[in-house]
Amino acid sequence: MKILSTFFLCLFLVSSANAQERFLTKKGMISFFSETPIENIEAQNNQVLSIVDANSGKMAIAILMKSFMFKKALMQEHFNENYVESDKYPKAIFKGDIIDFDSITASETTLAIKGDLTIHGKTKEITINAVTKKTDEVIQMKGNFFINLTDFDVKIPSVVKNNISEKIKVSFRLYHKAYKK
Amino acid sequence: MKKIFLTVFLILASLQLSSQDLLDILELEAPVQENIVSATFKGTRIVNGHSIENRKNKELEFIISHRFGRVNTGFEELFGLDQANIRFALEYGLTDDLTAGLGRSSFEKTYDGYLKYSLLKQKTGANAFPFAVSLFGSIAAKSQKAIAGNERTFAESLFYVGQVLIAKKVNSSLSIQVTPTYVHRNLATIAADPHDIFALGFGTRVKLSKRVSLNAEYYQQFQNLTSINARNSLAFGVDIETGGHVFQIILSNAITMVEKSFITETTGNFFGGDIHLGFNLSRTF
Numbered sequence: 001m002k003i004l005s006t007f008f009l010c011l012f013l014v015s016s017a018n019a020q021e022r023f024l025t026k027k028g029m030i031s032f033f034s035e036t037p038i039e040n041i042e043a044q045n046n047q048v049l050s051i052v053d054a055n056s057g058k059m060a061i062a063i064l065m066k067s068f069m070f071k072k073a074l075m076q077e078h079f080n081e082n083y084v085e086s087d088k089y090p091k092a093i094f095k096g097d098i099i100d101f102d103s104i105t106a107s108e109t110t111l112a113i114k115g116d117l118t119i120h121g122k123t124k125e126i127t128i129n130a131v132t133k134k135t136d137e138v139i140q141m142k143g144n145f146f147i148n149l150t151d152f153d154v155k156i157p158s159v160v161k162n163n164i165s166e167k168i169k170v171s172f173r174l175y176h177k178a179y180k181k
Numbered sequence: 182m183k184k185i186f187l188t189v190f191l192i193l194a195s196l197q198l199s200s201q202d203l204l205d206i207l208e209l210e211a212p213v214q215e216n217i218v219s220a221t222f223k224g225t226r227i228v229n230g231h232s233i234e235n236r237k238n239k240e241l242e243f244i245i246s247h248r249f250g251r252v253n254t255g256f257e258e259l260f261g262l263d264q265a266n267i268r269f270a271l272e273y274g275l276t277d278d279l280t281a282g283l284g285r286s287s288f289e290k291t292y293d294g295y296l297k298y299s300l301l302k303q304k305t306g307a308n309a310f311p312f313a314v315s316l317f318g319s320i321a322a323k324s325q326k327a328i329a330g331n332e333r334t335f336a337e338s339l340f341y342v343g344q345v346l347i348a349k350k351v352n353s354s355l356s357i358q359v360t361p362t363y364v365h366r367n368l369a370t371i372a373a374d375p376h377d378i379f380a381l382g383f384g385t386r387v388k389l390s391k392r393v394s395l396n397a398e399y400y401q402q403f404q405n406l407t408s409i410n411a412r413n414s415l416a417f418g419v420d421i422e423t424g425g426h427v428f429q430i431i432l433s434n435a436i437t438m439v440e441k442s443f444i445t446e447t448t449g450n451f452f453g454g455d456i457h458l459g460f461n462l463s464r465t466f
Contacts, residue, residue, distance in 0.1 A: 047206045047212075059203065062204065082392060095204065159423045
């Protein structure tokens with residue numbers, strides 16, 4: 001009987017804790033920037049889904065590739081058709097752990113996030129620094145990092161080799177709010 | 182002992198739970214989005230005829246198209262390379278859905294102007310729709326001087342074309358289009374020639390690689406110009422895309438590139454070797 005009650009208590013605590021300690025955004029911003037002497041290319045996605053579990057310090061991000069908006073419609077079409085192949089690989093995914101998540105405070109602190117980034121069907125482990133901030137209601141994260149297109153098997157044809165950088169700067173701004181089911 | 186075991190099990194189970202379903206929650210929370218299917222065809226032409234693709238808002242495209250003579254004219258004509266019909270055109274996206282074009286062909290010194298409007302878009306996700314529909318209208322004016330005794334008025338030099346373009350991107354490598362077409366000619370050369378010609382076009386694109394595709398196009402006419410013994414137009418093309426350019430290499434039994442002409446005035450027999458080699462080069466600004 002005692003065991004049974006402990007079991008239900010644990011179950012209750014676990015499930016309720018999970019439900020309250022998750023922070024989610026559906027309007028996260030991720031942009032990328034390619035800089036070459038000939039041309040700068042940038043695109044922004046304002047519909048990024050991201051979730052942080054404040055119990056475990058784990059986080060997950062889902063990015064719909066077709067939601068990246070470019071200045072030139074033709075660039076956007078080429079991005080989806082020829083480079084990231086959005087029909088085949090519709091999403092980019094990040095799954096990782098916020099290191100030393102317990103040290104997060106209501107003032108801005110830089111924390112490292114380590115995890116697996118999957119773009120174009122290829123996965124690579126990366127570590128990102130993010131400026132973070134947590135209150136009871138929100139978890140904010142922002143920062144930027146670089147990725148190499150070769151790591152994700154995104155090929156640049158030789159004719160536009162000088163127009164597209166191999167190294168792409170990625171910026172993010174994720175303002176999670178307390179998530180209730 | 183049992184209790185500790187149970188507690189450990191529960192903690193493990195809860196950890197497992199939280200790490201695994203963060204992505205599931207995102208999946209669950211993802212709004213159902215409306216996805217407009219893009220790049221059904223690479224260019225605004227399948228081969229000779231228009232595809233449903235429009236130029237995007239404020240995009241200007243300069244197109245140089247070229248058709249050589251018939252390859253079966255032999256070595257003396259260098260397999261048709263000695264003759265050529267060339268068309269220069271400027272095409273501009275007035276909005277994302279409306280494109281206007283002006284062109285001039287050396288063949289019969291023809292000027293042409295057109296408007297193409299994207300009426301319905303193929304969509305997946307929310308508000309899914311299985312195919313795309315565009316409307317096309319053009320006017321062509323023949324400006325070549327008539328031979329003495331055959332003079333015509335300006336009105337008699339005009340031709341009108343209306344098309345409904347219905348296309349579907351079946352998957353990322355296969356697209357198909359059906360094109361009901363109406364051509365009106367103000368002047369019929371002989372009484373037996375119809376003023377109105379209806380035709381049905383079929384077009385397809387098969388992607389060979391990310392930047393190369395194979396295209397084919399056929400127009401079945403329901404009335405023919407008997408004075409010239411007109412045939413149905415058949416054409417094959419290869420699209421090669423490089424950044425802002427689309428380069429098309431074409432084999433066609435028509436020497437012309439404007440709708441009224443290649444649909445209703447083609448005389449070549451493709452399988453008899455009356456094939457014109459050609460190019461479409463486009464540059465987007």
